[in-house]
Structure formats: structure tokens, C-alpha cells
Amino acid sequence: MKSALVTGASSGIGLEITRVLLDNQYKVYGIGRDFKEQSFAVETFIPVRCDVTNTQELSKKIEEIKASDTISLLVNNAGLGYFGPHEELNAKKIHEMVCVNLEVPMLLTQLLLRDIKRQRGYIINISSITAGKSNTHGCAYGATKAGLTSFSKSLFDEVRKYGVKVTSIHPDMTQTNFYRNADFMEGHAEDTYLLPGEVAKAVEMILHQREGMLVSDITLQPQKHQINRKK
Numbered sequence: 001m002k003s004a005l006v007t008g009a010s011s012g013i014g015l016e017i018t019r020v021l022l023d024n025q026y027k028v029y030g031i032g033r034d035f036k037e038q039s040f041a042v043e044t045f046i047p048v049r050c051d052v053t054n055t056q057e058l059s060k061k062i063e064e065i066k067a068s069d070t071i072s073l074l075v076n077n078a079g080l081g082y083f084g085p086h087e088e089l090n091a092k093k094i095h096e097m098v099c100v101n102l103e104v105p106m107l108l109t110q111l112l113l114r115d116i117k118r119q120r121g122y123i124i125n126i127s128s129i130t131a132g133k134s135n136t137h138g139c140a141y142g143a144t145k146a147g148l149t150s151f152s153k154s155l156f157d158e159v160r161k162y163g164v165k166v167t168s169i170h171p172d173m174t175q176t177n178f179y180r181n182a183d184f185m186e187g188h189a190e191d192t193y194l195l196p197g198e199v200a201k202a203v204e205m206i207l208h209q210r211e212g213m214l215v216s217d218i219t220l221q222p223q224k225h226q227i228n229r230k231k
Contacts, residue, residue, distance in 0.1 A: 001044070002119075003027045003069050005062075005112070007052060007104065008078030010035050012176035013126060016200035017075055018045065024207065026073065029065055031058075052078055052104045053096060062111045071112050072121035075203065076105035076148075079126065081141040083182040094140050101144035106151060113159070120163030120211075124203055125152045129172045129219060149217075156216060165214045167206050171199050172221040187226030194220055 004021050008014035009030025018040070021028050027044040035047045050061050065071065080100040082093040105125055116123060128145040135142030149168045156166035173179075173186045174194040186193035202218050209215060 001025060001027050002072045002121075003029065004073035004075065005029045005031065005065070005071050005108070006075040006077055007031045007108070009047075012178060013171070013174060013196045013199045014075075014077040016196040017077060017203050019197075020200040020204045021073070021075075024204065027069070029069075029071070031061070031078070053099050055099070055104065055107055058104070059107065059111065062108065066112075066115065070115050070119060072116060072119035073124070073207075074108060074112050074116060074122070075124045075126070076108060077126040078104065079128070079145075079178065081138065081178060081181060083138045083141065083184070085137060086139045089140060097140055097144050101141070102147045102151070105148055109151075109155065113164075117159060117162045117164055122165045122167070122207065123152075123155065124167050124169065124206060125149070126199070127152070127168045127170050129170045129221065131168075131170055153216075156214075160214075163211075165206070167215060168217050169199060169202055170217070170219040172219075172225075173227065174199060183230050184227045185230060187224070187228055189224070189226070191223040192226040193222050 004026045006014055006018050006028060009018045010032030018028050018030050029046045029048050031048045031050055033051055048061055050058055052058050078100055080097050125148050127149045130142040131145040131149040152166050152168040171194055175186055176196055179185045206215055
């Protein structure tokens with residue numbers, strides 16, 4: 001049985017990715033702050049309670065996993081966004097976004113890359129459609145996601161000769177609690193947002209490609225573009 005590590009596994013996209021991986025016979029180490037709202041009644045799901053912004057604690061947790069198992073699939077899914085005019089952000093919010101969206105994926109990749117190379121495994125980074133756009137009222141968030149996408153592209157060129165597959169997935173607005181810190185949310189109609197399970201299905205599709213072929217970039221969009229301002 002292959003083993004995977006998924007960040008942000010307790011809700012939203014990460015939760016649905018975990019479901020898909022378990023259905024595909026992976027043992028999943030799910031990293032999250034709180035697993036009270038969900039649990040998987042299977043021995044192949046191992047919750048890892050950790051605040052990823054505490055990178056020292058996170059590194060320790062990863063070393064504990066590596067001591068007893070070998071990870072062949074890393075899904076960097078955890079993400080954080082603060083939105084509004086850039087002048088209204090503060091140092092704490094900027095630091096949190098850079099840490100969660102960019103530093104943590106780089107750190108986890110560094111810690112697990114040797115094992116993934118030996119397994120000819122996968123690194124899947126959940127970026128954002130904002131990575132390739134101009135993002136007014138989301139300058140810092142978009143920059144972190146652009147950095148993650150750039151990291152993915154360069155990493156693939158570095159490790160492709162070892163059989164490692166690196167993919168960036170760029171979802172548009174998805175119906176999750178991600179926008180809890182924003183003054184807007186996804187549209188009301190079903191054709192104005194993605195579902196977390198649809199992003200998870202993209203992960204499944206990546207894993208089912210033949211050995212020797214890679215889908216390196218995926219962009220997922222709803223049919224229509226619409227956002228709603230919160231009252």
C-alpha cells in the first residue's frame with residue numbers, strides 16, 4: 001500500500017482529496033488543526049494534528065512519519081487568504097499567507113523529496129487560478145500562489161529524470177470556507193463555483209495516467225464568473 005501526505009485535510013478540498021486517496025487504496029496522513037468535524041473509520045487514515053505555521057513542530061511530525069513509513073505522494077493543499085487593499089493588511093497576515101501558501105509546501109517537499117524520488121512518486125500542489133492573473137484586493141495572496149506555481153515548474157524540471165511527477169492544480173472559486181476572511185464569497189448559482197470533490201477528481205485523474213506521461217498543469221473553472229459581496 002502506498003502512503004500519501006495531505007495538508008489541510010480536515011475540511012474543504014483537502015478533505016475530499018483524502019476521501020479520493022483512501023478510495024484508491026492509499027494510506028493517508030492528513031495534516032490539520034482540528035478533526036472534530038469529520039473522521040474516517042478506517043485504519044488507513046492517520047490524522048496529524050498540527051498548525052503548519054509552526055514549522056518546527058511540522059518538521060518534527062514529518063520526521064516521525066518518515067521513521068516508520070515512506071511517503072510516495074505529497075499533496076500541498078493547505079491555503080490561506082486575506083483580501084482587501086494591500087495597505088490594510090498587516091505583517092502578521094502577510095507572514096501567515098507566505099508561510100502557509102509557499103514556505104510550507106517548499107519545506108515539506110524538501111523533507112520528503114528523497115523518499116518520493118525513490119518511489120518515483122507524485123507532488124501535487126493546489127495553487128490557484130490567481131497565480132496567473134493580476135489580483136487587485138488580493139496582491140499578496142496572488143503572489144504566494146504565483147510563487148507556488150513557479151516552484152512546481154522548476155521542481156519538475158529538476159526531478160523529472162528521477163521519475164517524479166509534479167503537478168499544479170489551479171482551481172477558481174470553490175464552495176468551501178476558504179473565503180471566511182473575505183468580504184465576498186462565491187456566487188449562488190451552481191455554474192458559478194467549483195465543488196471540492198471536483199478538485200479531488202482532478203487529483204485522481206493525475207494518479208491514473210500511464211507511467212511516462214504527466215499532466216503538469218490543470219486549471220479548473222466554473223462556467224460563469226460571479227462573486228457575491230457579504231452583507
